[in-house]
Amino acid sequence: MTMRYLMAVWDGGGATPPNLGIARLLVERGHDVVVCGDPTLADAIAGTGASHRTWPTAPQRRSTALDDDLFKDWECRTQMGALNRVRERLITGPAARFANDVVDALDAEHFDAVLADGVLLGALVGAEARGIPSAALVGSVYLVPSRTRPPVGLGLGPARGRLGRARDRAAYGLVTLMSDAGLRPVNAARARHGLAPLRHLWQQWDHADRVLVLTGSAFDDPPPDAANVRYVGPVLEDIPVDEPLELPRGDAPLVVVGLSSSYMEQEDLLRRIARALATLPVRGVITTGPAVDPADVPSAPNVVVVRAAAHRALIPQAALVITHAGHGTLIKALAAGVPVLCIPLGRDQGENASRAARHGVGAVLSKQADVAAIASAVFDVLLEPSYREAAAAMGERIRAEIASGALVDELEALAAAGHPAA
Template sequence: MTCERVLSFLLTTWEGGGSVGPAMTVARKLRQHGHRIRVMSDRCNEPEALAAGAEFVPWSRAPSRPDRSKDSDVFRDWEAETPPEQIGRVIDRIMAGPALAYAQDIIEELQRNPVDLVVSSEMLFGVMIGCEAIGQKHALLTANINLFPTPGVPPLGPGLLPAKSPEEEALHEEITRANRQLFERALPPVNAARAEFGLRPLANIEEQFASAERMLLGTSQAFDFAPEAIPPHIRYVGPQLDDPAWAPDWQSPWGEDDRRPLVLVSFSTSFQDHAAVLQRIADAAADLPVRLLVTLGATIAPSQLRAAANSRLVEAAPHNMVMPQASLVITHGGHGTVTRALMHRKPLIVVPHGRDQNDNAARVAARGAGLVLGAQSSAEEFAAAIQQVLSEPGFGAAARALGDRVAADAEHSPVVEELERIALRPSASRSLQAA
């Protein structure tokens, strides 16, 4: 233990694919340092919480998925026709719409069993409201790059690079204004929830973050387009990437003498209507001298795809066991898969499907560590990209250079020390309660 006291922590998150793993990794680290840990999340996350050594409490009023199937998906963003509609579903169905339910759940749990510090996903405004309402100290932990506007960082969504001209700066400002306007749809339900507890209304949604002591970014500063001056309430704590408890052990289905490069294809654990893309990738690799391992998750059955002779389809595989043997990772661009591949020094082909994936892809491409292809790319285009990344040594060299820095940020993560300091010190959050 890095501090003399045994502290108590309550980590809160939600089943959104990559949103769960970092919270469980931090729970394990805190437990290994001797602290008392509880996790509050969707009911299907109980096995991961127990595997991390934490107690588990499910959401009761707030959304709580019983499994990771397509049918239980809360916001069904694959049905959205535009990126703003996709983001709107997340705001309405997780971030802000159920804010009162999340606030009531967290207050009830803290009244039952108080803690020194609540550590919550930055996407759960209701948890912040509940903590603020009862004066509970809390911090925020992201599972990705910062989703909200930050000076000096390209606005999220289109996958932009840092601005290098006045014209690009003007474009970034225009997109930032549009993003802020989109997030303002969260204000009515957030302010309605705040009113239930006698808290003053917010003028803009970003004010809610002022109730938290810190926002800890669970990503690598080397991976991100980090600003020159990092805002004082933000800390980079590196990727938090244990293999999930549900990932089975893995043994290569190919013989030890098979020297063909291994290509790992790993898309979202949540459904993003990506079966057709996986099929085109499998078709692309069918005539190439590679071994193709495709992880499908719980939302796509192996029977939905045609596997070539050099392909194997599995529901899941532990990335930390597979990636050391891989030569290339093809992914949708989720933060966890991208940063894990880099930690293993593997080049990538990124095929974004929405969410934060364009922005993760931009960070890979900007460093020369891989290629970015559209989700509608043909099998021929995928085949050409696979051959290019495997044959041109620059991609591997760039992945190793960036991966060294990402891995160092993960290995030397200050997340435990940061959370201990926050739990022990007097509250520094800016009160929002005064009318």
């Protein structure tokens, strides 16, 4: 039975490919998919076989130029300031505009389900307003406040004993209070469409039929306490890459480097990594992403620098992946059983890096680390077998979760509930 899905996405760098992978998966299953997303995603969406529509009124990125970046979070002096800017400019501030655009789309034609990137709370409001089954797509670890999980941002491990559980309950109250600073525009959007107000911001996820967490359940622990959350494994999608890639010659261990596909002032760190790899008996492939010119990063006989590469094909050949700990690059490495060296730059990356360290699949360095420290860390991870063994074990569990078909089952069950014949 053919189902019709409306997807609500945004150009979020590494957060985007998993959503587009879901569109591709549904099209390959014979379903019709319409994706509302930024003009910058037009070619990538077309490549999935889905139909693309730009947002009629909601904010969106018009080009890949830095001036068109919605957040410019590199301008913020603190991590909290950067998070507040993302909240105000995407998650809560434009909630009414996203809700209106989704409602208009649902009023214009029939859809069986709405799949929205989890940060687009307004899109979820629109689906709820029209009574269409909906899922929040979470392409990362579970980051919203939970009474059963450590507070976000501190890199803490799961609670142990009564004191640990008390810590998590207290932190839940504090983090919820902070996130509720953005509640007013979301409740205004809900009121406009006849919905009761939320008490807390992230209760909007509780109103979705499903919250689908696109990561390995073994990587993200402990599970949250929300009844509608399902771990369905990652979607290992790449943005299409046209550039040919020739690996450095030889059979030395391959080190793959990827530090965010969006701009995070990563140029200097990329240069330090390049210089570190040039001193080691390894082969290096550095991908700079669209925001950094490869010419600004020094190559070497054993180090190739390119703007982009198909990570899904390249990473399984690697002995080590150096990453900013963005979820996309990190989970591709772990799914391939490859250990990691995490150098978080901001956003959710500290949380991902702390999990990598806790599970023993990699090491973590400061973004201020110098060339010698980076070279030493690369050498240590390559030589210590426990990292490879832990990454291999984690990879087996992640691949099994992907192969289980849990994601497809959830997506099709969701749409079946909204299908007229159901």
